[in-house]
Amino acid sequence: MKIVALILLVLVGVFLYNRAKRLANEEQQPRRDSSEDGNTMTSAPKVSDTNEIEAEKAAVPVSSETVEEIVDKKALQSEADEAAVVAAPQSVEVEPATEAASVEADTDADVSAKTEAVCEIETLVGVVAREEAAEKARAGLALPDFAGEVLTRAVSDYNGSSTAELKHQSLLIAINECYKQRKDAGHLAYGASLAQHYAKLAIEVLGMGKPLKGIGFMQLATLQTDNGEFNSAIELCRQALEHGLSDGTVTGFEGRIARIEKARDKAAG
Structure with a gap:
């Protein structure tokens, strides 16, 4: 703009x-006399031009x-x-x-x-x-079909017990029976399956200040090892060691762990 x-x-x-x-050019031209007294006047066109200029x-x-x-x-x-x-x-x-x-x-x-x-x-x-x-x-515990008199009574007592100490005693009898009959595949598998129940119950009894031996951990570790559950067996032995328990052998649970690891490695080939 x-x-x-x-x-x-x-x-x-x-x-x-x-x-x-x-x-300016027009003003330079000769002026004409417009009157007798000698006055000079501009022509009409100049006035018109002036008006135009204004x-x-x-x-x-x-x-x-x-x-x-x-x-x-x-x-x-x-x-x-x-x-x-x-x-x-x-x-x-x-x-x-x-x-x-x-x-x-x-x-x-x-x-x-x-x-x-x-x-x-x-x-x-x-x-x-x-x-x-x-x-x-x-x-409670399920009773297997192959259970004999001892195992049947132990499982029944376990299911009917109201205290941890009584349940522990009944379960220990059932584990011992399976340990004795471990050559039978049914007793071997059933006994190995009792490990989780026993570990919790044994720790609870120990927490109550009751004396406890390591035989239950030892028998369960053997059952699980024979059933091919090597890692679970090793874990049971470590729990027993943490609570100061012994399996009654010379090498204790430490030697048992070493033997289980060797069996595991051998099974793995």
């Missing part, structure tokens, strides 16, 4: 320059004001456009921020809901597991 205004001003200046030059001079400021007004209007319009351009990105930036905040809030809500759901599932799983364990404890 500034360039347009400058061009208009240059055109006006050229026009005025040419007009002034033409008038009119042009009067018109020039108007054109200048018009140009200035146009320039001002264009400048104001340009400033308004620039303000609109500057303001537009701000409004665009606000919306993504709002949407991002909304998405983040939704994500946090989803994560919180999922976490609560997982906690509830884990709680339910724990409750179910405890109920199953309690149910198994109430049900």
Whole structure:
């Protein structure tokens, strides 16, 4: 817009320059006498030219004001456009921020809901597991079909006992019977399966301050070794060592662990 205004001003200046030059040339021409008293008057065309000059001079400021007004209007319009351009990105930036905040809030809500759901599932799983364990404890030991008189009585006494000490005595009798009959596959597998019940019960009895020998751990370790459960047998021996028990042999449970490891390695080939 500034360039347009400058061009208009240059055109006006050229026009005025040419007009002034033409008038100066006309004034240099010889003047005519218009009256007898020797007064010289300019011809009618010169008066007309003067009027035209005055009119042009009067018109020039108007054109200048018009140009200035146009320039001002264009400048104001340009400033308004620039303000609109500057303001537009701000409004665009606000919306993504709002949407991002909304998405983040939704994500946090989803994560919180999922976490609560997982906690509830884990709680339910724990409750179910405890109920199953309690149910198994109430049900007691299952009596195998091949059980003889001694094993049948021992399992029955175990299931009917109300104290840990009585249960321990009954379970020790059942383990001893399976140990004697370990050549039979049924007695061997059943006796090995009693290891978990016995280990927990023996530790509970020890916690009560009752004296305990390591014969139950020793017989169960033998049953599990013969049944191919080498790692479980080693773990039983280590539990017995942790509680200061002995298997009644010279090398003790340490030597038994070494023998079980050797048998394991041999079985692995």
